[in-house]
Each structure stands twice: as structure tokens, then as C-alpha cells.
Amino acid sequence: MSATALSVDTVTSTVREALGRRVALDRRALAAFRVSLAVVLLVDLVRRAPDLVAFYTDAGVLPRSVLAALYPGWNDLSLHALSGAAWVQVLLFVAAGLAALSLLVGYRTRLATVVSLVLLVSVQVRNPLVLNSGDVLLRRLLFWGAFLPLGSRWAVDATEGATDDHGVVGPATAGLLAQVVVVYATNAAVKLRADVWLRGDAVRYVFQLDHFTVLLGDVVAGWTPLLTLVDWLWVGMLLTSPLLVVLTGWRRAALVGAFVGAHLGMVLTLSIGVFPLVSVTGLLALVPSVVWDRVEGRLRPLASLSTAGSGRTPIADRVPALSHVARALAVCCLAVILVTNAVGLGVVAAPAGTPDRLTDRSWDMFAPSPPLATWWYEAPANLTSGDRIDALTGDPYERTRPTEAAARYPNERWRKFLDDARSEPRLRRSLAGFLCERWNRTHADGMTAVSLWVATERTDLDGPETVERERLGRYRCGAVRSGR
Incomplete structure (x- = not known):
């Protein structure tokens, strides 16, 4: 050889x-x-x-x-x-x-x-x-x-x-x-x-998303130097x-x-x-x-x-x-x-x-940049007694910003479904029908109609944040599942 x-x-x-x-x-x-x-x-x-x-x-x-x-x-x-x-x-x-x-x-x-x-x-x-x-x-x-x-x-x-x-x-x-x-x-x-990650601001935006942050996330949300350091460290690890x-x-x-x-x-x-x-x-x-x-x-x-x-x-x-x-x-x-x-x-x-x-686009979490707004649903519903409740939580309806937006969702899967429903009328109709039937199965004071609203709070790292509301639809209970 x-x-x-x-x-x-x-x-x-x-x-x-x-x-x-x-x-x-x-x-x-x-x-x-x-x-x-x-x-x-x-x-x-x-x-x-x-x-x-x-x-x-x-x-x-x-x-x-x-x-x-x-x-x-x-x-x-x-x-x-x-x-x-x-x-x-x-x-x-x-x-x-x-x-x-x-x-x-x-x-x-x-x-x-x-x-x-x-x-x-x-x-x-x-x-x-x-x-x-x-x-x-x-x-x-x-x-x-x-x-x-x-x-x-x-x-x-x-x-x-x-x-x-x-x-x-x-x-x-x-x-x-x-x-x-x-x-x-x-x-x-x-x-x-997106340059937001290289600037060191991306993790700060993530921790301003009140519908995502829980536990220690709410504590460190205002720790700017730490979050900037975490941003750069995480990008470095990914690279x-x-x-x-x-x-x-x-x-x-x-x-x-x-x-x-x-x-x-x-x-x-x-x-x-x-x-x-x-x-x-x-x-x-x-x-x-x-x-x-x-x-x-x-x-x-x-x-x-x-x-x-x-x-x-x-x-x-x-x-x-x-x-x-x-x-x-x-x-x-x-x-x-x-x-x-x-x-x-x-x-x-x-x-x-x-x-x-x-084509695989499964790994774009918080990329190229994080969402720039916190959002939550409001579902005011009318009862036969004349009272109004929030159909999502069953509590008396209040048109105020929740202390914790994450608490508006039982878990992240509900948050994901509600996010998808924002742009799909058929999902909103099914959601309204479910909310009506869930309440009426267990309460004598029946639900007659439910409205769906989404509230959006734009993130501003350096100034006040305002809330905007958009009505997604109003649905009469009993007519929702039949499509009327």
C-alpha cells in the first residue's frame, strides 16, 4: 500500500x-x-x-x-x-x-x-x-x-x-x-x-409582558441591569x-x-x-x-x-x-x-x-423580537337576574386592568387558544358557546348573552402605558352552537 x-x-x-x-x-x-x-x-x-x-x-x-x-x-x-x-x-x-x-x-x-x-x-x-x-x-x-x-x-x-x-x-x-x-x-x-436583542432590551420587553410573567418574573421585571446582562448572556449561549x-x-x-x-x-x-x-x-x-x-x-x-x-x-x-x-x-x-x-x-x-x-418555523420563540404588548380578554355576560359577570372567571364584571394579566388565563394553553381566537370568528363563536353552556349547567341564574373583548396595553419601557380595547363580538346563549 x-x-x-x-x-x-x-x-x-x-x-x-x-x-x-x-x-x-x-x-x-x-x-x-x-x-x-x-x-x-x-x-x-x-x-x-x-x-x-x-x-x-x-x-x-x-x-x-x-x-x-x-x-x-x-x-x-x-x-x-x-x-x-x-x-x-x-x-x-x-x-x-x-x-x-x-x-x-x-x-x-x-x-x-x-x-x-x-x-x-x-x-x-x-x-x-x-x-x-x-x-x-x-x-x-x-x-x-x-x-x-x-x-x-x-x-x-x-x-x-x-x-x-x-x-x-x-x-x-x-x-x-x-x-x-x-x-x-x-x-x-x-x-x-432584530437589533433589540443585541441592544440588550429584548429580555426587558419579555418581562414587561404581564400575561407571561409569573413568580420571580414579576419581582425582577424592573431590574434593568440584570435583565440586560441576561439578554446578552442568553444570546451568547445560543450562538x-x-x-x-x-x-x-x-x-x-x-x-x-x-x-x-x-x-x-x-x-x-x-x-x-x-x-x-x-x-x-x-x-x-x-x-x-x-x-x-x-x-x-x-x-x-x-x-x-x-x-x-x-x-x-x-x-x-x-x-x-x-x-x-x-x-x-x-x-x-x-x-x-x-x-x-x-x-x-x-x-x-x-x-x-x-x-x-x-418548513420548520417552530423555534422562533420571542424572535426576531418579543411581543410589544400585554393583552387579556374580557367577557362581560348578562344573567337572567340582570347581573353582569365575567364569563371567563365567573366573578362580577369589572372594566379595569387586572393586577396580573397572567391570572386571566387558567394556563398557557388557554392563553394560546384565546390568542388564536382573536383572528378567527369560528373560534370565538365556539368559545362563547362553551362559556354559556359551562355557566348554565351549574347555575340557576342563567347566562343570556356574552360579549368578547380584547384589551391591549402597549409596552413602553420609559413611559406610561395606555390600554386599548377592541370588541370581538356579542353572542346570544342558546343560539351560538346552532350558528344563528
């Missing part, structure tokens, strides 16, 4: 080894990823449950007829849309909970992952109007988890890794890494299109997010820790649903082996759990063709992630006529 051939082989081997070390994920990290995924799924179910009737039945704000009108064909993609009855939704929620518990303990892990993914996509498709970026990321992490040996450590199964080999490398690990990094890198690219792949060892662990800390800060300050928890879940998969070696050195029982095996052979090992198909599918999906995000950023031109839903 010539010296040139030897040199090429050496370079190729070196590159392959370096790439493998960066794309490889520790089985213990995947186990932590699995446990966190299951916990987030359970939290998501618990948070959805109080609005089961409101969001997922024909008696709620989005009957299947309205879903079919707004999203033709989507009814056929959702198990939750097979029936508009509440008891069917309860059964599906229970099934999703059981699948998440199975995933948590690592029993029939791959099956539990796939079932959880199917039921998550089903409930999301049933009401796409209450979703945010966290929901999109959660289903994508579950998707990649279906290709990975999540049950090889700290699991009842522990079938795929009862060896001393902690590393896993392949198209699926590359896909999961790419998915996590793409969220940050894409968000950074979009944020740089360096590709280092999550490039770095290894303790340096990668430090950067992962910084992102985890940032997301935990979001939990304490902003009402943005499960997004921070889902983000932390994705980051857990990136924690390198040096961390898990140190953890197991301190916790000996954990080390024994990580190598225990049940002796059951994974189906992919029994049917090798399935493994080849899974790898090919993972490669294709990795390519799709990169291409759709490139199209969404405008780096690659989409073919003429490509629907917007096929």
Missing part, C-alpha cells in the same frame, strides 16, 4: 473517531433522558386534564366540526377525534398515563415510547390551537427516543446494554443531538435579525450552542449545565408551559460519560442498576432487517430536520408551492 493511501486511511480513521466521540451518547444519559421524558409526559397529562372537556370534546371550545373546518383531514389523524365524548378522552388519557409510567420504569421501553408518541401526537392534533414550541420538541424527542436503547440502563428491561460498553453511536444519536442543537441555533439566527456537539468531557458538561440552569430560570419566571422541562430533558441526553462515572462512583447502587439485565433480547436483534430499516429511517429524518430548518431560515429556497407547514 502506498504512503498516500496510508495517509488517507489515517486521516479518515482519525476523523471517524473524532466524530464518533462527539456523536456518541452514554447509555446512562439515555436512561436519564428516558426517565425525564416520562416525567414530562405525566406532567403534561396532569396539566391537560382539567381542560379535558374544554379542549378535547364536542362540548368544548373546539368541536370536531370546527377542527375539520379549520384543519381539513386532521380528524383522521387523531384517535382523540374518533369521538367527541368526554369518557373516550378519559380512557385515552389513562392509556397515555400508563404508557408514560411504563416508560418511566423502563418496562417494554420501546413499545412504551412508541405508544406514548402515538397518543401524544393524537392529542396534539385534536387541538393544535393550544400548542407551543415545547409540544413540538416533546414529540420530536419521543420520536428519536424510539430509535435509541432507552431501556439499557436503570430499567426493568435493561436488555440492550447489559455490558460494560456505555457508549451508543449511530444515526439516531446524531439525530437527537441535531434536534437539541437546532432549537438553539435556529433561535439564535432568527434573533439576530455557542453548536459547541454542545463539538465539545466533549467536562467542557460539554459545563455548557449543558449552563443551558439547564437557564431553562430552570424560565420555570421560575415565565408561563411558557412544558417548554423549559422538555428542553432540560433533551439536554440530559448530552451529559457525557465523565459525569456519569463520577455519579456512579458516589452512588454504588446506581452502578449496579446500570448493568443489570433481564435477559430478554430486543426485537431488533432477533430481526436484523428491522435494525437496518430503523437506521435508514433515522438517516432520512436527520436529513429532513436539517433541510426543513434551513428552509425555515431562508438559507435554502423551498420549491415553489411548498406549504408553510412543511
